[in-house]
Amino acid sequence: MQDRVLAVAMNGVTGRMGYRQHLTRSVLAIRKAGGVVLPDGSRVVPEPVLVGRSADKLRRIAEQHGVERWSTDLDTVLSDPGIEVYFDAQITSAREEALRSAIAAGKHIYTEKPTAASLGGALELAKFARDAGVRNGVVQDxxxxxxxxxxxxxxxxxxxxxxxxxxxxxxxxxxxxxxxxxxxxxxxxxxxxxxxxxxxxxxxxxxxxxxxxxxxxxxxxxxxxxxxxxxxxxxxxxxxxxxxxxxxxxxxxxxxxxxxxxxxxxxxxxxxxxxxxxxxxxxxxxxxxxxxxxxxxxxxxxxxxxxxxxxxxxxxxxxxxxxxxxxxxDNGFRTQWEQFISHVCADTRFPFDLLSGARGLQxxxxxxxxxxxxxxxxxxxxxxx
Missing domain, CATH: 3.30.360.10 (Dihydrodipicolinate Reductase; domain 2)
Incomplete structure (x- = not known):
């Protein structure tokens, strides 16, 4: 079977957690290992697209790790139909608006927490994702x-x-x-x-x-x-x-x-x-x-x-x-990334959704x-x- 490439927009990878745990120890490690094996035996290889505010930092990270695509324009990234998943590890105060934009663009959502500034906002995001039919998950490493x-x-x-x-x-x-x-x-x-x-x-x-x-x-x-x-x-x-x-x-x-x-x-x-x-x-x-x-x-x-x-x-x-x-x-962040990728591509069970994230914020x-x-x-x- 031919490997499937899954483009993942990763916002916040210039920060400590986004860079170390999510980019290098999870997504890039999965890519290096040949991807995630799905229940039917096929493989999905994640390909990160780096997003952030600092062009210099993004360029340096991309060159160091062999990542081809990066951008400081989130709207442009979200408008790309070839990008299927949006991941957020930004500062908490910037997360809710970005997640809402990604859901509106039809992207599957994987995010750090808290997912919003308030319980009301977190529940609105969970409902928005459900109604939009996008798969969603919250990091519970x-x-x-x-x-x-x-x-x-x-x-x-x-x-x-x-x-x-x-x-x-x-x-x-x-x-x-x-x-x-x-x-x-x-x-x-x-x-x-x-x-x-x-x-x-x-x-x-x-x-x-x-x-x-x-x-x-x-x-x-x-x-x-x-x-x-x-x-x-x-x-x-x-x-x-x-x-x-x-x-x-x-x-x-x-x-x-x-x-x-x-x-x-x-x-x-x-x-x-x-x-x-x-x-x-x-x-x-x-x-x-x-x-x-x-x-x-x-x-x-x-x-x-x-x-x-x-x-x-x-x-x-x-x-x-x-x-x-x-x-x-294995690294806990990587394990959950593998489970979420399988959830997106093979509809496997993933209980750690935006509603569970809302309960944490509650x-x-x-x-x-x-x-x-x-x-x-x-x-x-x-x-x-």
Whole structure:
């Protein structure tokens, strides 16, 4: 069978995430490997068309990676009938308008999140895509991390019994600038540009909780702007107007409670930058980006609180077992790209659509509402009219 070439407009590839995870480690890696194999045995080879604002950056990336086409004119790219898919990894505040234009042009949509500036806007996009008959997907990369794939394996096996609670810790110290270069762009800390850790991370927590455990029914959150003054890319100081830390309690359907701390102002004292501890009646697990450790009910030591005597059982972490890989794990972004390409070209199942992205934004909005009001906020069922 002859390979099919799928032209993909990629907007935002000059940014860190768009370039590293989506262009080089996903689309170009898939192209180099010969494409995606469809259920009928045929192959689809993605061919990126780079889109952005900086001609110099786009030209440099294109020359470095052997990409033939690039443009700073999104309208021209979207008007090309040979381009079938539009991908967006832009700054959040620019995404909704671009996605709307791409749907109007009849392109299939794959996008980073949040998908819009508000829940209303996200639902309008989902309805617009549905009515236009275009396939659509939202990046939910963390579901494909080795540690969470192992956690899913444990859940599917019934290892936990009845799940009781989840505790998540995410974050690291993002340098303020001025004396050391920040690891994140300055817009992340400006609310007027769509910044803030709630909009950045709560959509991730939503799909992890929803896909692995149960739908989120209520949230109570507290936010903080711990570092009020930061330095931009050009070295100039600016006032941080968005929160850089959020502490949330999520109530899941079925009585499961999840507590997740998210912070760009925390120094790491754990094995990985994100870890989730899941406790159940029959066993517990701690899953990170790559590793997953377990302690079953029958192997749980008897802990006794005694501050006047040293622990005589060794380190607590030494009492846990590691879950073996038992599989080869590819880059999570690439795995989801392969699934979306198959969805577009062979109509395979892809549950991570714009409606699921809207539900993630709903949780972020509820978290911000809870933090502003100091109250618990319930989440209503989100459906398209």
């Amino acid at each position: 963390k579901l494909f991390l080795p540690g969470l794939l192992k956690l899913r394996r444990l859940l599917d096996s019934g290892f936990f019994g009845r799940v009781l609670s989840i505790r998540g810790e995410f974050g690291y110290w993002v340098f303020e600038g001025g004396w050391q270069e920040p690891q994140r762009p300055s817009w992340n800390y400006r609310a007027e540009d769509g910044g803030g850790i709630v909009l950045d991370m709560f959509p991730h927590w939503h799909y992890i909780l929803e896909q692995l455990f149960a739908p989120v029914r209520a949230v109570t959150a507290t936010t903080a702007t711990h570092i009020a003054r930061r330095w931009a890319e050009d070295g100039s100081p600016y006032a941080a107007t968005a929160e850089d830390a959020a502490y949330g309690v999520f109530e899941l359907e079925g009585g499961i409670l999840a507590q997740i701390n998210s912070s760009w102002c925390v120094r790491v004292d754990r094995d990985e930058l994100v870890e989730f501890q899941v406790d159940g009646t029959e066993g517990s697990a701690v899953a990170g980006l790559r590793d997953c450790r377990i302690q079953h009910r029958v192997a749980t030591p008897r802990a006794v609180w005694d501050p006047d005597a040293p622990a005589d059982q060794g380190g607590y972490r030494d009492q846990w077992e590691s879950v073996p890989d038992n599989a080869d794990f 949780l972020a909005e509820a978290g911000l509402q809870s933090a502003a009001s100091g109250r618990r906020v319930e989440l209503e069922e989100v459906e398209l009219p």
